[in-house]
Amino acid sequence: MKGDTLTPLERFLAVVSHKEPDRVPLFLFPTLHGARELDMTLTDYFTRGENIVEGQLKLREKYQHDCLTGFFYAAAEVEAWGGEVLRRDDGPFNSGRPIIRDPEQILDLSPPIVDNARCLQESIKATAGLAAECGKDVPILGVAISPFSLPVMQMGFGSYLELMHDRPALFEALMAINEEFCVDWANAQLEAGATAIVYFDPVSSTTIIPRDLYLTTGLEVARRTIPRIQGPTGTHFASGHCLSIIPDIISTGTGVIGVSAEEDLSDIKTACDGKLTIVGNLNGVEMRRWTEQDAEHAVKTAIAKAGRGGGFILADNHGEIPWHVSEETLLAISSAVDQWGRYPLDWIDADA
Amino acid sequence: MTVESYREQFRDALLKMNQEAARELLMQTAEVLTPVQRLESLIIPALIDIGDQWGCGNAALSQLYMSGRICETLIDELIPILEVRRRDLPRTAVVVLGDFHVLGKRIVCSLLRSSGVDILDYGTAEVDETLTRIQEDGVKILLVSTLMLHSALKVIELRTKRDAAGLDFKIVVGGAPFRMDEMLWHEIGADAMGQSASDALGIIENLAKEME
Structure with missing residues (x-):
């Protein structure tokens, strides 16, 4: 963007140190939109790591955002366990029938070897390709589904909630297996050149489970897993609420949180108390019908609430821009960040 | 104890996902409430309350899901099927x-x-x-x-x-x-x-x- 004096990586490092860089970083996650740039269907796009590299670089050139990712789709992780992926050309791929259909199967489960899983290796190839192209200047984000959230795809949401409630020993056994996989997968991405890992943990949000349950489940899993990931991590709740568990999240050792559009950024900023950097919280669902003015208003509001003092990265609230969001809207967001994201954010007082 | 008080206790048992406590409470009320009253004065309002609490961010999805599951089990166990008033509603x-x-x-x-x-x-x-x-x-x-x-x-x-x-x-x-x-x-x-x-x-x- 015109007027930038830092590289995206320098900007990222400044905000996570809770310092004000040249402007608010913009982490767009248009993981699907690369297919449009390459004039491919989503099904074709997500077959090769090289496509992701080319798509991500084209997207960054267009939107001037501050990160890249070799991420394919969340269901790739369960695909590595032998699970089915339901491909579609109008949105993100989903996992199909659960691989764990009877809780007793957990006793015979063993984690896949990352090096042997083609779906993961294509993502590794993308991460390595992006790192080779611009890893010195742009943060490359890896993504690992938390051991605590992966079972939603492994066994289905309802069955997993019942496992947690009815079969605590099998739940713990599954966590132990998943933790090994998550650590291996996250570290493989770091080794390939990822700057940091997004620890994707929607089930830990208070939208999904109450805090009391989180304290004895998702929190303990995160405390065991995150320290074993050999690089910086950010925890993302995929638009789930997290305000009331922020002090607990801090204790996991993560450095960043992805927050919901349904929670107030001022409250989140206060709760983070300079200990966590916030990523969020533009509403990706509403974004589909935003005008240029709507985009500008949303960007200004978010920056006004959380931008001061660093510790804030503007992004959508789910970790993935929906396929139906237009190029014009993403350009409007980028332009608004360029205009209103310059430090010092003196316009906030003038607008108040 | 009033019906309101039973209802609050029943709802709290559901929010704690405690099936045994919810069952015990329903059994306690058997002497003062008919099966239909238990359904309409305790179970349904408690479920609606929990759903409303989830809608405004005060309860979690797991509590809503497990409450529904617990109530289905308890209705099967404790409320004779013929006693449940089938609502005359469109298909x-x-x-x-x-x-x-x-x-x-x-x-x-x-x-x-x-x-x-x-x-x-x-x-x-x-x-x-x-x-x-x-x-x-x-x-x-x-x-x-x-x-x-x-x-x-x-x-x-x-x-x-x-x-x-x-x-x-x-x-x-x-x-x-x-x-x-x-x-x-x-x-x-x-x-x-x-x-x-x-x-x-x-x-x-x-x-x-x-x-x-």
Whole structure:
């Protein structure tokens, strides 16, 4: 963007140190939109790591955002366990029938070897390709589904909630297996050149489970897993609420949180108390019908609430821009960040 | 102890996902409440309350899901099937369009069945299959449960094909995309939107009155 004096990586490092860089970083996650740039269907796009590299670089050139990712789709992780992926050309791929259909199967489960899983290796190839192209200047984000959230795809949401409630020993056994996989997968991405890992943990949000349950489940899993990931991590709740568990999240050792559009950024900023950097919280669902003015208003509001003092990265609230969001809207967001994201954010007082 | 006090204790047992405590409380009330009273004064209001609490962020999805499951089990165990008042409502079905995220649908089914509503569960289905089944079953109200945006947008196809075929049923939507964007249900042409599973019964009853 015109007027930038830092590289995206320098900007990222400044905000996570809770310092004000040249402007608010913009982490767009248009993981699907690369297919449009390459004039491919989503099904074709997500077959090769090289496509992701080319798509991500084209997207960054267009939107001037501050990160890249070799991420394919969340269901790739369960695909590595032998699970089915339901491909579609109008949105993100989903996992199909659960691989764990009877809780007793957990006793015979063993984690896949990352090096042997083609779906993961294509993502590794993308991460390595992006790192080779611009890893010195742009943060490359890896993504690992938390051991605590992966079972939603492994066994289905309802069955997993019942496992947690009815079969605590099998739940713990599954966590132990998943933790090994998550650590291996996250570290493989770091080794390939990822700057940091997004620890994707929607089930830990208070939208999904109450805090009391989180304290004895998702929190303990995160405390065991995150320290074993050999690089910086950010925890993302995929638009789930997290305000009331922020002090607990801090204790996991993560450095960043992805927050919901349904929670107030001022409250989140206060709760983070300079200990966590916030990523969020533009509403990706509403974004589909935003005008240029709507985009500008949303960007200004978010920056006004959380931008001061660093510790804030503007992004959508789910970790993935929906396929139906237009190029014009993403350009409007980028332009608004360029205009209103310059430090010092003196316009906030003038607008108040 | 008053009915209100029993109800609060029952709701709290559900929020703690404590099936034994919920069962014990229902058994305690057997001396003072008929099975129908237990259903209508304790179980249904408690489930609706928990659904409302989830809708405003004060309860978690796991509590709502497990509460529904616990109540279904307790109704099966403790309330004779003939005692449950079957509600005289238009034929209603629930579906998830082209998506395997079915937790919301299961919660809606639990709450409605616990409330004495006979609901047809179409599981995950595509639009054409859903329309065929609606015609075969004479469904007048279709609940569409969604998690993903693309699944929510499939309602446009559903509504367009419904209108083109001259079919007479109402479309009620619910789920995350509609909570995240409160204009979305209007835009896609649904007839009503529920913020939470606990809204479903009221919406069905209101639509039933409109259809009379």
